[in-house]
Amino acid sequence: MSGERRSFSRTERSALYLAADGKCTDCGVELEPGWHADHMTAFSAGGPTDVVNGQALCPPCNLKKGS
16 A cells, blocks of 8 residues: 555545535534545545545544444
């Protein structure tokens, strides 16, 4: 997995935000600055850093998931 990027690009983050209509994909709260672009299949489990494997989450929803 070396060489693969873990972070979503600015363009990918924008696409995730728009796809989620500016709301947390998990709880539906309005996303505020500092929202998390998250891998649905964890990067550590081989999930790609791509919009098809991404979601927009509020920090509490992302952090409750663990790794």
